[in-house]
Amino acid sequence: MVLLQIAMKFSLLLTIPCVAFLFACTSTVPSITPNNNVALWQVNSLETIAGAKVSISGDPELVKSGQDQVVRFDGDGDRLLVDANPLGDAQEFTIEIFFNPADAYPNNLEPRFFHIEAEDKPNRRITIELRLNDKKQWYLDAYIKSETSQFTLIDPNKVHPIGQWAHAAVTYKNGEFVSYVNGVRELTGQVEYLPIAAHAKTSIGARMNQVHWFNGDIAWVKITPAALPPEAFTLTK
Incomplete structure (x- = not known):
């Protein structure tokens, strides 16, 4: 009986720190459930994306990248126009995008x-852009505009190599606009985002x-109606 009580106490001592450890690890990462209306756009079709109709400009191609199918743009008239606004009426959000830029310098610098x-309603928009240099590098350019304010997050010194898959993200909450590349916070600014029209x-x-x-x-775009910490980003293709 004594041995059983000792074993039970020892088991309890092990359980408490383990539970505390798990809570500490998960408490900093928001739980993503279907109720959060997370939109994952797999860019692997020229007809629909996440059920929304797609209109094509130029000749974008479906190509294989590992086990996945992605869309390749030639930089000369290729575009997908998706009949959807994935942000909806969100007051805060995270946009993630996974992409592999080609060396288009000097033809496509921006x-x-x-x-x-x-x-x-062109006065309300958000863009995620790149800038290319002559060293086979790119840097991120993220932009929010509304009728009341606008702000650009850009720094030509924060460069990344051309020809490699990369993850870019922007978050917005309570006036704070933040950009990330490969999970690393790069820039922040203050801007008033006003919801873009549902249509x-x-x-x-x-x-x-x-x-x-x-x-x-481009492999995928993910839109979450919450400003996620980088630990919650999806950093793989």
Whole structure:
């Protein structure tokens, strides 16, 4: 009986720190459930994305990347226009995108490869863009605009290699706009985001008005109606 009591006490001592450890590890990462309306856009079709209709400009291609199928843009007129606004009426959000940019310097120095905007309300928009240099490098450019303010997150010193898969993310909450590359926080700024119209569309591969074309591959875009910490990002293809 004494041995049994000792064993039970020992088991309890082991259980308490283990539970505390698990709580500590998970408490910093928000729980993502279907009720959060997370939108995962697999960019692997030229007809629909996440059930939304896609209109094509140019000749984007479906190509294999490992076990996955992705869309390749040639930087010369290729674009997907998705008939959906994945942000909806979110007051805070995270946009993640997984992509592999090609060396398009000097032809395409400023590819705008993700752009949400309503045609009749151009003063509200968000774009995720790249800037290329002559050293086979790129740096991120993220932009929010509304009727009341606008802000660009960009630093030409924060460069990354061309020709490699990369993860970019932006978050917004309570006026704070933050950019990340490969899970590392890069820049932050203050801006007032106002929800983009529900009937807005999303341009992938170019700016909405069909300029500044992207050359490279895009695998997926993920939109979460919460400002996630980088530990909660999806950093793989």
